[in-house]
Amino acid sequence: MPVMKVGMVSDGWVKDADMLDGFHASQTPAPNVIVPLDASGILDLSATYVKSNVYTFRRVDLTNATSDYELQLGEEAYYVWNTTVRLSLPLNIKVAGLLYELIILAPRASSAMHIGLYPNNTSYANAFNRTVIYPNGSGAEVYNWKDTPSSIFYEQIGGGGMLVSWLQTMTSNKGEMHHMTLQYSGLSFSYHMQVAHRWNDTTTIWSSLGTLTIGSANGTLYVLVRRLV
Amino acid sequence: MKVWAYIHPQLNILCCALLPEAVPEGVQAVEFEVSSPDDVVLDNGQIRLKTEAEKLAEEKQKKLEELKRYVASLFSLTDYVITKIAEAQIRNDTEEVKALKQKYSAQLQQREAIRVWNEQMKQAIRNAQSLEELMGVVIEFKG
Secondary structure (H helix, E strand, O other), X not given: OOOXXXXXXXXXXXXXXXXXXXXXXXXXXXXXXXXXXOOOOOOOOOOOOOOOOOOHHHEEEOOOOXXXXXXXXXXXXXXXXXXXXXXXXXXXXXXXXXXXEEEEEEOOOOOOOOEEEEHHHEEEOOOEEEEEEEEOOOOOOEEEEEEOOOOEEEOOHHHOEEEEEEEEEEOOEEEEEEEEEEOOOOOOOOXXXXXXXXXXXXXXXXXXXXXXXXXXXXXXXEEEEEEOO | OEEEEEEOOOOOOEEEEOXXXXXXXXXXXXXXXXXXXXXXXEEOOEEEEOOHHHHHHHHHHHHHHHXXXXXXXXXXXXXXXXXXXXXXXXXXXXXXXXHHXXXXXXXXXXXXXXXXXXXXXXXXXXXXXXXXXXXOOOOOOOO
């Protein structure tokens, strides 16, 4: 049971009256500081209550990581990928869970620039079955095609748009599905694509989430990775 | 970028490690400088880089497929016009066909312009002599 420690000093003032088990309480998060529940008994992490960027303590910036990091449940990896400096981004995440979410935000450019995710930082020749569907400009028809790439392929997202990808990392059931919008100015309208990849081999262990590559420079991209299971 | 290409000992397929530490222990890998891991091929048991001609032919094919999808999307915006005219033709309603062609003359002209532009684009893609030249072919209809 936590104990409020109150002490008297010689001049009569109460010393450390806001301490609980030796920790101060404050609405400004800091190491070894307790954030109080709000008037409704809720741990309110909104910026109007807790005086901090509430997301920072759940995030880990892996932009310049040099070895694999084991992302914990509820934790989010964050990358600022300047593609004019480097065309590949090792995610440096050790696969310990079963499901990860990857989000990419790309600035609009004049043409398509393909992005690939190479699981285990490796390309595997024709190892993936890919199915793509997207509505045409009028929405009256849906196109689809299938192929067998050597990586998880985020076709054309590098020309601008955003993408949410879910990565299933079970050894016997590895795969990926994503939704993305394509916005590059070569298109007269934005595309919405839905794509699924199946990693056909059921024995290879997906041990490192992988490396992202882009065909050519496309400004600064923002990448988030969350472990969901 | 650098890649380290090898034959996967269990899967017996070509793999390219993007980091040297991603090569499985005890496996012999060949180091290449490439623009994409897809530039490496396994040819009759030999690991080698694609030639410029092979890369150009592959990229041309991709670009032609992209053009085909793009043009199909452009046409889809006015496909309803063709459906209406075709239905009138099936009914042998020549007056209606004539009226529809008149009403939708702008859309029909645009479809013709798309066809002409599509042929020009296909020719430009096929005629490209280098990857740089091919990249310069921007698929964007401005008619």
